[in-house]
Amino acid sequence: MAESGRSLAALFPTRIHGLTRLNELAEVIGDYATSRNYADGWTTTRLSPYIRRRMILEEEVLAFARTVGGLRRVEKFAQEVVWRTYWKGWLEARPSVWKAYLTQLRTLDETLPGSDQDRLVCAISGKTDLPYFNAWCDELTSTGYLHNHVRMWFASVWIFTLKLPWAMGARFFLDHLLDGDPASNTISWRWVAGLQTPGKHYLARADNIAKYTNGRWVPKPGELDESAHSLRDDGFARIAAVKPTLGPDAGQVQPRAVILHDEDCGPLPDAWSAIPTVRYVVNERPQHRPCNLVEEWIIGACADADTRVGNVTLARSAEQVTDWCRENRVVEVWAFRPLTGFVAEAFAALAAELATTGIKLRYADRGHDITFFPMATKGFFPFWESASVTLRRCWI
Numbered sequence: 127m128a129e130s131g132r133s134l135a136a137l138f139p140t141r142i143h144g145l146t147r148l149n150e151l152a153e154v155i156g157d158y159a160t161s162r163n164y165a166d167g168w169t170t171t172r173l174s175p176y177i178r179r180r181m182i183l184e185e186e187v188l189a190f191a192r193t194v195g196g197l198r199r200v201e202k203f204a205q206e207v208v209w210r211t212y213w214k215g216w217l218e219a220r221p222s223v224w225k226a227y228l229t230q231l232r233t234l235d236e237t238l239p240g241s242d243q244d245r246l247v248c249a250i251s252g253k254t255d256l257p258y259f260n261a262w263c264d265e266l267t268s269t270g271y272l273h274n275h276v277r278m279w280f281a282s283v284w285i286f287t288l289k290l291p292w293a294m295g296a297r298f299f300l301d302h303l304l305d306g307d308p309a310s311n312t313i314s315w316r317w318v319a320g321l322q323t324p325g326k327h328y329l330a331r332a333d334n335i336a337k338y339t340n341g342r343w344v345p346k347p348g349e350l351d352e353s354a355h356s357l358r359d360d361g362f363a364r365i366a367a368v369k370p371t372l373g374p375d376a377g378q379v380q381p382r383a384v385i386l387h388d389e390d391c392g393p394l395p396d397a398w399s400a401i402p403t404v405r406y407v408v409n410e411r412p413q414h415r416p417c418n419l420v421e422e423w424i425i426g427a428c429a430d431a432d433t434r435v436g437n438v439t440l441a442r443s444a445e446q447v448t449d450w451c452r453e454n455r456v457v458e459v460w461a462f463r464p465l466t467g468f469v470a471e472a473f474a475a476l477a478a479e480l481a482t483t484g485i486k487l488r489y490a491d492r493g494h495d496i497t498f499f500p501m502a503t504k505g506f507f508p509f510w511e512s513a514s515v516t517l518r519r520c521w522i
């Protein structure tokens with residue numbers, strides 16, 4: 127197990143820090159296929175907080191993986207990197223799944239019975255009868271990170287042993303994970319529950335936890351519900367995909383003015399620099415309350431992006447963005463397309479507001495999304511069949 131002593135406390139929300147870490151991860155990526163399932167030590171990259179906000183780009187991560195080995199050697203790692211892309215593309219084609227999750231939370235907040243509320247409070251404060259679950263809860267709230275296998279166990283215990291609503295668990299994650307992402311998080315919870323691939327759910331087993339924590343946690347016999355049925359199919363896994371609008375490629379656009387947002391804190395194409403730039407700070411996150419660690423991560427990531435750009439005006443409402451556009455005599459303004467989630471909702475309202483004053487809001491996409499999203503029409507394996515052909519070409 128490589129570099130198990132490294133501390134997460136070293137996380138710092140800047141692009142340069144993300145890139146520096148990436149360059150130190152050759153050993154982790156090289157060993158990934160055999161060690162990644164062990165939730166004990168440094169077995170995965172922990173780059174997700176950077177990738178999530180595009181502080182480092184998927185293509186940069188994949189380019190580094192190419193220096194580690196051939197696609198066959200690092201295939202498992204490359205597959206996980208584009209798994210995130212797959213979930214983003216999948217949700218982009220089915221935004222109603224995100225809306226339904228928010229609606230479900232609203233309903234649950236109003237109707238959750240008292241006894242469930244007591245269990246919920248115990249779960250989110252790490253005071254259940256399950257010491258490993260409590261430890262994971264503490265790790266999540268104190269570091270903003272959990273290993274993928276722990277996320278799977280946590281979600282499974284939440285749904286099938288503690289019998290709590292999956293959407294409330296998904297919210298708990300989204301409020302506390304530094305990499306909290308509407309697509310990866312919502313769909314992963316749905317997958318554990320058996321809603322994403324109806325009938326197939328993920329049950330945490332005591333022997334699996336004992337093995338992959340190297341014996342650190344050994345649940346007692348009968349403590350976990352290892353024979354629960356999956357949740358009742360809600361039909362969303364089969365809804366027809368709408369073809370998402372994509373493009374133009376941001377690198378091909380020459381904007382006169384730009385609006386930045388926290389979904390994309392990545393490097394700007396050359397033509398996007400040295401022009402009037404405003405940052406729309408979106409704080410509305412209905413039914414959610416990000417914890418301080420997450421708030422600070424987002425603020426830090428945005429501040430880092432703004433420092434790289436130079437002169438960025440901050441706007442805290444759609445009206446302030448509109449006023450800025452008027453003051454700068456802007457008739458057309460460009461932004462990276464905010465993908466399904468809170469920022470996309472705020473930008474839809476902003477577009478309407480700008481339109482009333484004759485200002486056009488236009489979106490551009492990252493080349494990576496333009497290439498891979500159209501492949502995310504069905505399940506992951508058909509997606510991977512197409513995606514791996516494209517990746518193989520890059521590896522040559």
Ligand SMILES: Cc1cc2nc3c(=O)[nH]c(=O)nc-3n(C[C@H](O)[C@H](O)[C@H](O)COP(=O)(O)OP(=O)(O)OC[C@H]3O[C@@H](n4cnc5c(N)ncnc54)[C@H](O)[C@@H]3O)c2cc1C
Pocket residue numbers: 162170171172173174175177178206207208209210211213272273274275277278281299300303305306307308310311312314315318
């Ligand atoms: C219940 C549940 C909730 C999750 N919520 C989120 C979330 O909110 N945000 C998030 O980014 N990921 C989420 N994941 C996916 C995965 O757990 C994390 O991406 C991964 O643990 C991040 O750690 P890492 O950077 O060390 O990943 P590595 O294993 O080093 O992988 C490299 C990169 O690939 C991507 N990746 C890896 N595994 C997955 C996966 N299973 N699904 C999608 N992308 C993946 C991530 O961008 C990650 O940084 C969730 C998984 C589960 C089971």
